[in-house]
Amino acid sequence: MCGIIGVYNSPEAVRFAIKGLFAEQHRGQESCGIATSNGNDICYKKGHGLVKDFFTDSVVENLKGHIAIGHVRYPTKGGKTINNSSPHVLKTLSGLSYALVSNGDVVNYKEIRNMLEKKNVLFESENDGELLLKFIVYYIEKENYSIVNAIKKLFKDVKGAYSTLLITKNEMFLFRDVYAVRPLCYCKTEEGSFVIASESVALDIVNPVWKKEVGAGAIIQFSENKDVLHPIDISEFRSSKYEKHCIFEHIYFSRPDSVVFGEKVFDVRKKIGAFLAKDEPDVDLVVPVPDSAIFFALGYAKEINKPFELGLIRNHYVGRTFIKPEQTVRDESVNQKFNVLPGVFKDKKVLLIDDSVVRGTTLKKIVLLIKKAGAKEVHVRLGCPPIKFPCFYGIDTPYKNKLIANNKNLEEIKEALNVDSLGYLDINDLDKSVKKPNHYCKACFTGKYPIESDFL
Ligand code: SF4
Known part of the structure; x- marks a missing residue:
């Protein structure tokens, strides 16, 4: 990207x-x-x-x-x-x-x-x-x-x-x-x-x-x-009669104020949030991992009529962790990147929404931060299906063994992240979140690559 x-x-x-x-x-x-x-x-x-x-x-x-x-x-x-x-x-x-x-x-x-x-x-x-x-x-x-x-x-x-x-x-x-x-x-x-x-x-x-x-x-x-x-x-x-736009542009990469592939990015994210709310644990507040999960959380909170809280504050002077190419640099960035609003999580059951989990490094540390801030429970929902396959079309996820969802099942990921419950977006709901689902590449979830690659 x-x-x-x-x-x-x-x-x-x-x-x-x-x-x-x-x-x-x-x-x-x-x-x-x-x-x-x-x-x-x-x-x-x-x-x-x-x-x-x-x-x-x-x-x-x-x-x-x-x-x-x-x-x-x-x-x-x-x-x-x-x-x-x-x-x-x-x-x-x-x-x-x-x-x-x-x-x-x-x-x-x-x-x-x-x-x-x-x-x-x-x-x-x-x-x-x-x-x-x-x-x-x-x-x-x-x-x-x-x-x-x-x-x-x-x-x-x-x-x-x-x-x-x-x-x-x-x-x-x-x-x-x-x-x-x-x-x-x-x-x-x-x-x-x-x-x-x-x-x-x-x-x-x-x-x-x-x-x-x-x-x-x-x-x-x-x-x-x-x-x-x-x-x-x-x-x-x-080979396909449809375009194969990268669906991840809507989930993570693009800015929410952009219109990408003919759709408002923030709108797609809100729809995804509402679909995620089908699986509703009993929580006190809905909190996004800023910035890309903000609109998922807004959609989710509106759907279940619970408070939306910007409980995590991101330091904007540290780069995006997903796009830092080396793991060591990525780990350091996570530590400096987020802090919690004082008192917001104390004794609360928290529904935390992130756009995706690739390696699990960032999310695990964020969950720990929220627990240290006094949260009673942390439930995590993710704005996309499990990422099981690497991307060959411009994203740096080359090895399957680095992808947490390729190596672990849902229960194992829940344990690895140390959360009270974990839910991914259903791929059918992802399809319903965009106007033309057939016009998208979803290979990192399905393994069905639209363009033949030397790497496959
Ligand atoms: S595999 Fe397809 S959907 Fe996934 S990141 Fe790459 S281009 Fe986007």
């Missing part, structure tokens, strides 16, 4: 790109970067850390142009190095320049990289973004493809999830994989600029005239101040 932003035809492209990345900071915190073009040349800056820390005045000063693309990185492939960070930029011997940012994972990475290396294409990273860029540029430079035809070739050969932005000196292209796994939307502003983003919250900052979700398998060219859709026949490239 990463966040991307693109701005075309705006004198404020760099400022909008930074603001957009700031709105998408929750999608990745390891590194960030922006590439710009002023019509003559592409320049870029990328580095480790948060958007607010990296983009100092002296960094921003070097970024000029009316076109900008940006990226916040959550590493799935390749270590924490600058080479693995985005944007990836390429200046060819023929004098052309390209820059690319992408969100998702290529599942036949090795096959495509081997193919390109045999054609003497050199790589500097293990990152999918570099692979996508070098694939496209290879076909432009060596096989005389147009950019659009090179992207069409990419759709044919490169499997996986990729919501992507590519710029040249004068143009911007967006393309989205045929299953539309990761979100991507765009808008036009009153001034005639286009802004493209992973999440709609990043579009809200520019006062859009209209906003749209980008279609599955879309290639859109932004050129001479207009957007041109280059249609492809997606049925040629995918």
